[in-house]
Amino acid sequence: MSRILIVDDEASILKSLQRLLRHAPCSYGNQRFPLEVVTTTSAHEALTFAHQDDFDLFISDYRMPEMDGVEFLKAAKAIQPDAARLILSGYADLNALLRAVNEVGIERFIAKPWNDYELLSAIGQALAHRNLQRENRQLADLVRLEMGDKSAEELEAERLERIEPGITHVDWGPDGSVVLDPDLLKDD
């Protein structure tokens, strides 16, 4: 089961996408991806969701009142770097596209109005790619473990780091204390 988070300020868009994804089979090659779709009209709420649960794919509109799609995906990437990212926008602005590619590394830019089949295959492709990456890493970790390049502790630390970025990292204060929230220091 793949989890997808979709953000668009337009509720009707979200509803139609839910309809589409509920029914249509998302497949790539011989893989089929049963989907669990979470939607929200608010980018801030979407980020909250991203903190709470793992997602395989973020799909975002570009023009939104609170923040634009590139900003949202940047923030989401910081939370879940391994998740794939798509932009679905009716705003065909070259600058927006450039930013999306260069700053966020999106998988696809899909224009509104979209073609259902293209959208589904793009989602399938992104998920397959994501699975492939994940599988690739697992295999590489396995090889490194066997060759003694990495200890099991290190691998576990990396796994934890993927789940919760920064959890294995400790900020030491100048007095030897452990700084839990570096922002507090900055405010002083």
Add this chain to the structure above:
Amino acid sequence: MDAFAWDERYETGEHDVDAEHRELVRLINELPALISSQADTTDIARVLDRLIVYAAEHFANEEALMAAAGCDPAFCARHAAVHREFADKVSEMRHAPASSGELEYLLNFLTSWLAQHILGMDKSMARQIARMRAGATAGEAWAEEEKLRTDPATASLLEAMGSLYRIISQRNDALSALNRELESRVAERTLALQESNRKLLESEHRRATEARRHLQRFLAQIIDGDPVPTLVIDENHRITHWNRACATISGLPAERMIGTNEQWRAFYPSARPIMADLIVDGSLSVHFSTYYQDNHRRSETIPDAYEAEDFFPELGDDGMWLYFTAAPLRDANGRIIGAIETLQNVTARHRAQQALLDHQAQLETQVATRTTELAEANRKLAREQAELTQLLRRVEDTQQQLLQSEKMAAIGQLAAGVAHEINNPVGFVNSNLGMLKTYAGQLLTLIDAYEQGDTARLEQARKAADLDFLRQDLPALLAESQDGLNRVTRIIQDLKDFSRVDQAERQRADLNAALESTLNVVRNEIKYKADVTLALAPLPEVDCYPAQINQVFMNLLVNAAQAIPERGRIFVRSGVDRDRVWFEIEDTGTGMREETRRRIFDPFFTTKPVGKGTGLGLSISYDIVVKKHGGSLDVRSTPGEGSCFRIELPLTFQNNSASP
């Protein structure tokens, strides 16, 4: 001296009669003075007339008196006859031609008759009346008179006559004595006058001689002192005057020249007549042409005088130009007795004239050169002007292109917003339709299964269709799709409102409506940045170009949205102030610093990143509001707080520029 000397002998005793007699005597006594002074005969005639009239009156009075007293009729008749006789006589004489002799005779007659009549007839009448008053009858009184006939009346008459003649002889003596004295006095006077006349003649002669001499000397001085060279010759061509100026100009002194006939020496190397000689000869018309060719003419001011101008190489250092005039001198009979000739050195004038001519020629050359230069410069200017005109046209073309590109940029920006707004509903409606197709397929399969009555397939189809979900989702899908299409329709309508073709014409327009339609179009663009708050007051219709005003509204609204970094508010207000309407578009954006605010209406000034703005939006807005509509466009701004643009437009159209 009176002609009739009145005395008491003439008194009759009757008072009225005596008074009238005296008046008659007075009238007669006026006559001698008039006769002797040769006075106008009409004066004499007037006195005589008065005398005749008065006498007639007097006679009538006497006759009335006699009748009243009751005198003897015979006496009365006689007395009246005498009166008539006298009146006839005097009237006759009065009308006769009046010579002085006859007038004297008349005077004599009058005096003698009156004296005799008074002494005789009138006195007798008075006595008779006195007697009758004393008690006598008329007949007695008359008889008494008849007795006196031969005595004292005649004696007294004679006595009166004697005294009269004595008076006359005395008067004659006095006159002749006076005459003699006068004659001797006249002789004396004549003698004295003759003597004084002789003396006067002598002194006058002396004075005339002296004056003539003085005049001659004076004339000689005038001629000699005249700064104009002057010479005079007599009828024999001998020089009589040769003044100092003439001596100076010719170099020949007067003492050498006067008395000779060598006047030619002053002017010519050999003997020949000068103009004065020709005038004395009277051979003017014949010889003038010979000696003076065509450069002479008659004087305009002096009759018979001639003028000429010539160059004399012998005179002075470098020769001399002389202007000379010669006029004849005539005696009282008009005979020519000499000639006077004056010379004027006009060399300086000639030189100046020559210099002037040279200068003029030089000037003309200069003018010609300048003209050529100017023409060249003109041609160059014309060329440059043509180039400039071409350049200007190119600039105008460029400006037109820029305006167009600004419009296109604005439209592009608009189109992006609009595209987004349209693409969203189109996107989900399209997707929904796809789903609807799937739903319809499932439902048809289900219906097929029902028709076939195959319970196994029916159950399978029901499961595939997820009928419970479908029941719930299908109306939602249709409602959302409907809503999406409505939104597209509305956006298209807004666009149509905004860009109505007829609004390009000048017309009376509801600008609040125009502002709202613009806002509807732009709202898609600005809704991600700002909440718009409207506060529009009812406005009268404004005479303007609505399409252009829409463009201004759009510019200001888009600018306001772009000035807001994250999210803010935009206030849109309108109102009326006397004969102007106003609009305010205020944002809570970044605001501007003073140096930016000063430049925002400059063309091509922009604070947006390259490629984001043309820098023409506000410049064009300013052009539209201020220049084309005669309104005003102001801005107030505080950095960090926001800006407020205010448009004011007159209600009646006021075009400030040549074309709309």
